[in-house]
Amino acid sequence: MIADFSDSPGLMNSVSRLLRRVANRIHTPAATEKILQLDGDLADKGAVKASNPSLTAIVEQAWAQGQSIDLSTVGYGPAHWNNGKKFYDTPFPYYFFLAGFVRSQNCKRIFEIGTHFGGSTNAMLRGVADPSEAHVVTVDVTDLNPTLHQTPGIVKVIGDANSEGVIKMAVATMGDAPIDLLYVDAAHDFVPTLVNLGLYILLLKPRFVVIDDIVLNDGMRSLWNVVRVTQGASAINCADVVPAIREPNVGFGLLWLR
Numbered sequence: 001m002i003a004d005f006s007d008s009p010g011l012m013n014s015v016s017r018l019l020r021r022v023a024n025r026i027h028t029p030a031a032t033e034k035i036l037q038l039d040g041d042l043a044d045k046g047a048v049k050a051s052n053p054s055l056t057a058i059v060e061q062a063w064a065q066g067q068s069i070d071l072s073t074v075g076y077g078p079a080h081w082n083n084g085k086k087f088y089d090t091p092f093p094y095y096f097f098l099a100g101f102v103r104s105q106n107c108k109r110i111f112e113i114g115t116h117f118g119g120s121t122n123a124m125l126r127g128v129a130d131p132s133e134a135h136v137v138t139v140d141v142t143d144l145n146p147t148l149h150q151t152p153g154i155v156k157v158i159g160d161a162n163s164e165g166v167i168k169m170a171v172a173t174m175g176d177a178p179i180d181l182l183y184v185d186a187a188h189d190f191v192p193t194l195v196n197l198g199l200y201i202l203l204l205k206p207r208f209v210v211i212d213d214i215v216l217n218d219g220m221r222s223l224w225n226v227v228r229v230t231q232g233a234s235a236i237n238c239a240d241v242v243p244a245i246r247e248p249n250v251g252f253g254l255l256w257l258r
């Protein structure tokens, strides 16, 4: 199934993203200094909070379980970075974690922000124990892989996750029952990612949230700091538990909300 909320040719989304980025960057020198100081304070506060040992066990179990799931045909697709291959047709390590997480936590109702080629989408779908029960909704401003539209269990939504049409589609498709997993892997900056989290945690009531790239850049590190301070023991960087899941300079966050 497919739902298209893209604006042709995507110009509105690009312009509004650009404007938001510029607006986020314009601060007086005093405000910039204060923000940096707050970042440091939040990092210190977050660092003293130990994660729940059960969360560590959940990560270990997911990784172990993922090793037995066949992802041989699940690849990342076209690279959007310069070093390395142009197209990846084999799974990245975090795909095994996602598949194993879905299987070990018995997730069925999943919402993903940031489809790209659908590698993570397909990995999570493979993790669902009974494929006939899978309901994986994935949103991206792009539509790179038409096979997703024909894949049972997957609903592909095209558009900006923080736009009215996509938000309404998400609620209409997921209904009022809480979802199992929200996976956020989209704009990789402080405000858009926090907006993703605020909107979709409020509306879809996920049991777990996974956030990719939590230490990729300053914006994501700041995001992870505020999340860690507020979520305390319910937040963990999976790469601290099993380094093979994700590189240390990228990170993979997990929140256990209920």
Ligand SMILES: C[S@@+](CC[C@H](N)C(=O)[O-])C[C@H]1O[C@@H](n2cnc3c(N)ncnc32)[C@H](O)[C@@H]1O
Pocket: 076, 113, 114, 115, 116, 117, 118, 119, 120, 121, 139, 140, 141, 142, 159, 160, 161, 162, 185, 186, 187, 192
């Ligand atoms: C790193 S890629 C996702 C990779 C994919 N999750 C995987 O692991 O195979 C990030 C994607 O997020 C999408 N994206 C960025 N901002 C978005 C937004 N506001 N709404 C929807 N998609 C967005 C980009 O178009 C891009 O395809």
